[in-house]
Amino acid sequence: MESPSFTLNQKMIIAILALLQFTVILDFIVISPLGDILMKKLDMTTANFGFTVSAYAFSAGISGLLAAGFADKFDRKKLLLFFYTGFIIGTVFCALSTNYTMLLFARIFTGLFGGVIGSVSLAIVTDLFVIHQRGRVMGVIQMAYGASQILGVPLGLYCANHWGWHSSFLMIAVLGVLILLAIITQMPAITKHLELQSDKSPFLHLWHTLSNKNYQIGFAAIALLSVGGFMMQPFGSVFLVNNIHISQEDLPMVFFLTGLSVLFIMPIVGKLSDKVNKFKLFTAGSILSVIMIIIYTNLGPIPLWQVVVLTMIMFMGIMSRMVPATTLNTAIPEMKDRGAYMSITSSMQQIAGGIAAVSAGFIVHQETKSSPLENYDILGYVISVLTLFTVFLIWRVSQLAKRRENAAKEIEI
Template sequence: MATDSAVVPDGADRPAVFASSSGSLRDWLAVIAVGMGVFAFTTTEMAPIGLLPAMSRDLGVSEGTVGLSVTLYGAIAGLFAPVLTVATRRLDRRRLLLLVLCVFIAGNVFTALSSSYTVLLVSRLLTGFAHGVMWSIAASIAIRLVSSDQAVRATAVVFSGISIASVVGVPFGTFIGQSNWRIAFWAIAGIGVLILAAVIFFVPSLEPRAVVRLAELPKLLRDGNLRIATLVTAAVVIGHFAAYTYVAPFLEQDAGIPSGWVSALLLLYGVAGVVGNFAGGAAARALRTATLVCILLLITAVVLLVVNGRWHPGTVALLLVWGIAYAALPVCLQTLVFASAPQAPEAATSLYICAFNVSIALGALAGGWVVDASGPSAVMFLGAGFGVVAALLMTRYRIARPE
């Protein structure tokens, strides 16, 4: 498809990878296929969380040891995303997407067949490598498939895979894996095969663009806006996961929510996230303002959850606000990254993904220290504190005005 330059929301230069032709039904089906890929990767990343007891018993290791497979998966995905994205920079993006999905399918098959914890860990690390590449190329592929005025919506469709995985994928995997945890990973591998077929049928050949060498990645961060977008991502994600990782004990102990209700509330949170994801796609047309508003809403919701005490309607409402605000942010932040580095969107995205995934681990780790020392309410204030840092950083993002 031909491409040209346009103007992004708030006047910043739109990346040249945005397509100029009208998106057909086939193009949007291709975008949905990419979004389903993100859904599948997110599902397999988090699937062990709901299957820890069964996996622990079957493999003869502790639940904490099995949980390490989740932590290492995220770390590998984040740390190797820039390296692998650069290493595959000359591959046709359709071929790279197919390769990534094949690795995903193989990784989940090996996980399902794991005869020991060592085999499980190797299979998870294999899938983690593919995960980092998938996240780096997914949005940049999607925006090349549609018209320039639909690019933000395409980004929202891709990132809706994350929210849908939280609402549908992970609970479904947990449900079908209760009798035998391996069935869940066989099912995820099967979903991968269907997505692979959709990509083969709908996604056209896409030549690589903006080839970047590994040594040039640090140079990208010399751009003030990209540096700010990356730091905002890190602060938001650390703050969110510091608080959200321990939201269940907060709801039970400090908000007085009966334990039987917690899973239902988290499901509602996930549904709100799907809404927030597409709201972020619409609001991202006022890019800087939308990002800042979402961060402020997140801060407000987290702080008021503590102030609200045990008034249950208030707790439910604030959880929904939190879910909407946070789920809108990946769309806004990814669009910020594209606008900040139009000359190298995939390389810039790999830095964004690195910051995102490493910050998940850092947030959970920091939250664990605080919750052990001071309790669940304290960790909510920690999350809000990182949100304040993100908001202050965001005020320094400068929108380039067209001449």
């Protein structure tokens, strides 16, 4: 089937959502490259740092569940503005933190707002774009991850190396304010879903969505999909600096080139996702991911260029899973449940990720602040097994998506 082209208004929405995701993703992933600096400056153990990462995830998951019942009761634009404003305030609090406890609570506050933004954005995409456009839309939005690696992380590290780690969060907050103004002035109200509401109580609506057996498969699949990233990324910079002996000054280059590979692969994966079998594409990405994760987590000191090449290939595999999986998942909920479904999905993803980050903090170990990170290879094996199990769950999601699409075609006929 030929994929429909985008209108000018749709292109504007895609650009806004991509920029929005850029700041939200950057706020989360910048913690990882700052990990070695934060652990030394704020005197944190690996377990402390795991809790700092997971604090955002747990609070995001809880707020997502609380917001799920209300997600389909309001104009999606207004919801986006409310949560994005809170996210910016939380990021400023992170910048003002002076010790581990303050940073921990600031991450909790930021997660309460930031964790809902992704689900609202996905609901907007599902409302405004048909299924045969969503692969390309998700490809562009997922490019925010690559862009944050290319532009945001290196810039954040540069700021941290020259003006202290606090400046990295201030940079994100300033950019967030500019994007907030773009949402206010350029995004239209999104209220079509309000015409289809039947449940009077937000909590009844939440229960209706949670208890749907088909929806539960999607929740489990997307939640497990996030576990690998939450386990591996928080200690990425610690591993690079202390095990592979990459200097703090060279870290921006590693993240820049990794992001460049993601930025290159995302549009290709997005187009493929609209043209070929999404499950097969996901499976291919999963196999590549497992191979590269096992190789990467067993590395010792090697030249910088080899680290860059291996990291680029690994992230190509990881990100090649995200677009087809997310696109398939958007086909499962009915329009009247989309906001709640996406919010619960995001919550399950964040909570599972929080558990993963805490678990990783206890699996890996570091004797001193400059000694090699231990048990990172074991972490790689655990992630690989979970990745293969995710393939089965996404297969179940793909079967549900086919059924929904066939049922929609029969109604049209």
